[in-house]
Amino acid sequence: MSTEFDVVIRGGTVIDGTGGPSREADVAVKDGKIAFIGTVSQRGREEIDARGLIVTPGFVDIHTHYDGQVTWENRLIPSSSHGVTTVVTGNCGVGFAPCRPHERETLVRVMEGVEDIPEVVMTAGIPWNWETFPEYLDSLEQRHFDIDVATQVGHSPVRVYVMGERGEMGQPASPEEMSQMSAIVRDAIRAGAFGVSTSQHEGHRTVEGQLAPSIKAKEDELVALAAGLRQAGSGVFQLLTDGFFGGSTAQDIMRLIRKLATASGRPVSYSLVHKTESRELPDQLLALTREARDQGLPIKAQVFPRPVGLLFGLGLSLHPFRFHPSYMAIHELPLAQRVAEMRKPERRKAILAEQPTHSNPHYVRLVSNFEVSFPLGNPPNYEPGPGHTLNDIAQAAGTTAAEVAYDLLLQDEGNALMLNPASNLVEGNLEAVRKMITDENTLIALGDGGAHYGMVCDSSYPTTLLAYWTRDRASGRVALEWAIKRLTSDNAKAIGMTDRGELKEGLKADINVIDYQRLTLYAPKPVFDLPAGGRRLVQTADGYVATLVAGQVTYRNGEHTGALPGRLQRNRKSP
Numbered sequence: 001m002s003t004e005f006d007v008v009i010r011g012g013t014v015i016d017g018t019g020g021p022s023r024e025a026d027v028a029v030k031d032g033k034i035a036f037i038g039t040v041s042q043r044g045r046e047e048i049d050a051r052g053l054i055v056t057p058g059f060v061d062i063h064t065h066y067d068g069q070v071t072w073e074n075r076l077i078p079s080s081s082h083g084v085t086t087v088v089t090g091n092c093g094v095g096f097a098p099c100r101p102h103e104r105e106t107l108v109r110v111m112e113g114v115e116d117i118p119e120v121v122m123t124a125g126i127p128w129n130w131e132t133f134p135e136y137l138d139s140l141e142q143r144h145f146d147i148d149v150a151t152q153v154g155h156s157p158v159r160v161y162v163m164g165e166r167g168e169m170g171q172p173a174s175p176e177e178m179s180q181m182s183a184i185v186r187d188a189i190r191a192g193a194f195g196v197s198t199s200q201h202e203g204h205r206t207v208e209g210q211l212a213p214s215i216k217a218k219e220d221e222l223v224a225l226a227a228g229l230r231q232a233g234s235g236v237f238q239l240l241t242d243g244f245f246g247g248s249t250a251q252d253i254m255r256l257i258r259k260l261a262t263a264s265g266r267p268v269s270y271s272l273v274h275k276t277e278s279r280e281l282p283d284q285l286l287a288l289t290r291e292a293r294d295q296g297l298p299i300k301a302q303v304f305p306r307p308v309g310l311l312f313g314l315g316l317s318l319h320p321f322r323f324h325p326s327y328m329a330i331h332e333l334p335l336a337q338r339v340a341e342m343r344k345p346e347r348r349k350a351i352l353a354e355q356p357t358h359s360n361p362h363y364v365r366l367v368s369n370f371e372v373s374f375p376l377g378n379p380p381n382y383e384p385g386p387g388h389t390l391n392d393i394a395q396a397a398g399t400t401a402a403e404v405a406y407d408l409l410l411q412d413e414g415n416a417l418m419l420n421p422a423s424n425l426v427e428g429n430l431e432a433v434r435k436m437i438t439d440e441n442t443l444i445a446l447g448d449g450g451a452h453y454g455m456v457c458d459s460s461y462p463t464t465l466l467a468y469w470t471r472d473r474a475s476g477r478v479a480l481e482w483a484i485k486r487l488t489s490d491n492a493k494a495i496g497m498t499d500r501g502e503l504k505e506g507l508k509a510d511i512n513v514i515d516y517q518r519l520t521l522y523a524p525k526p527v528f529d530l531p532a533g534g535r536r537l538v539q540t541a542d543g544y545v546a547t548l549v550a551g552q553v554t555y556r557n558g559e560h561t562g563a564l565p566g567r568l569q570r571n572r573k574s575p
Helices: 101-115 119-125 133-141 155-163 175-191 219-232 250-264 281-294 335-342 345-353 361-368 390-397 401-409 431-438 461-472 480-487 489-495
Strands: 003-014 023-030 033-038 043-049 054-057 059-061 084-088 148-150 195-199 236-240 268-271 299-303 308-312 418-423 442-444 511-514 525-527 536-538 544-549 552-556
Touching: 003 033, 003 511, 054 480, 059 489, 084 544, 101 119, 101 155, 133 175, 155 175, 155 195, 155 219, 175 195, 175 219, 195 219, 219 236, 219 250, 236 250, 250 268, 250 281, 250 299, 281 299, 281 431, 299 431, 335 345, 345 401, 390 401, 401 418, 431 442, 442 480, 442 489, 461 480, 480 489
Parallel strands: 003 043, 003 054, 059 084, 084 148, 195 236, 236 268, 268 299, 299 442
Antiparallel strands: 003 023, 023 033, 054 511, 308 418, 511 544, 525 536, 544 552
16 A cells, blocks of 8 residues: 555544544645545555544634643643643633733732733743734734644733723723724734633722733723724624623623624624522523524634533642631641641640631631532542532531541642542532533533632543543433534634534544543642643543644554644635
8 A cells, every 4th residue: 555644544434523423534634734534545654543433623622721731831831631622711801911021020910810820921931022913913923832822812801901000900991092902802803812801790800809900891992892892893702791600691691792792793602601699590591691602793602511610629829728827837848747747736726726817808718618618539430429528428427518628638649639520510520511511502611721720620621521421421411413513613713713623524634533432530639830840730531542733643542642733723805
């Protein structure tokens, strides 16, 4: 046989990303694109035996925060460890461009508080070789990655760039300032950004407790951002509303979203989770979303396929006693010494007798409602069922949830983890999540890769969707072909990418070869490999036999090959 192709993937079960039925076929790759799908007689310079394996498009993650990490690192883990081949940054209104030199500290403080990225990491890692957003894109274009990167421009940096300290402090924008914001968004999209984002969620604060600049922006200012999309003739609008945590009614939220969709003429997506304080909100908003789409407005909700919450552990950013004075006195000790100190009866008694104190009220809320937390385990169980919360364990043992939490944190020499499910486990199961992820007007996203380095590790959600929702869940499973479509073509189309998301001749050769039966997700663990020795959580999985980006094998059985074919992707659809 002659050698004609760069790579031939042979004999796999091809799931093409369209939602259609799978089929056995070979996939041939040439010059970074899919050249042929069928029976391939010619050989490839590299051959991958996919018999008994599934072959899928690379996954597209539209909700990440790699804005800083892409400036100092080539590998975008954990995302690239879970079959993701394209990420979209710049969500929730935060980012690092545009930015003048004297505003850098402000954006760092915002990102530190909102996305749990340590200030020292950003100070050591970000080169700041840009001011405008187009210059930021030019900087990224010089870099090589293990996966592709697309960007959005964030409201907070735009606001600070236009308004200075007034913008940082949440003062109203003038008509002239809003016009400048529109122009910045327009120019960012024309330079290659895929959208603009904002946050109205009052939990988004600096470590000290100051609201992120975008939070108190008036509706007219949001409309000005949308007008920038209309002027560019391209891009999407992503937002986190105050209703995310019960701040507005479903009708108020949808009125704003409809206004943004109308003003921009572009697709709008909003974050949606199921919370105790707003149990009816998902059903209400999805009904209103269906109504809007029936009227021609391109609106969808971004949803998540497992609990959205915080990981608690002594080696992480937060745990139930993090802000208790008697714990704070030993917080800087090495982990082994802290564990030894916490095992002393007098220290235990003092910590358990105290309440958390911090200048940021959001931090106090995060650590206070810990009774619904549950031990995560390894492999992690994100739907443990009745009887597994700290409250349940305490009642069965005749003790308190605080005492259970304290003892759990000391297990495994202080390395044990618990998950505090702030959202999506309201009824103790994932049935509400099933309704959200299977709704035709939702996108599966919200993994937040590149953020929350010490408290969240949710960018592994593609593995959860495949291993748990299509294979392991006791009931209510979803079809594998459907799940692949949700991770690939649905998200690619949502962001306006037409060159990927399906296994189709002529499209980009971003491909996963997966041992579906062996697919296993492991518990997160902290590593200290960020700039300045900063900590982050990583989460690995078995079953990813090979991942290809632009036709190059980037990962084999979870190990990086050294290939860095990933590049900045520019939105080229503007006039």
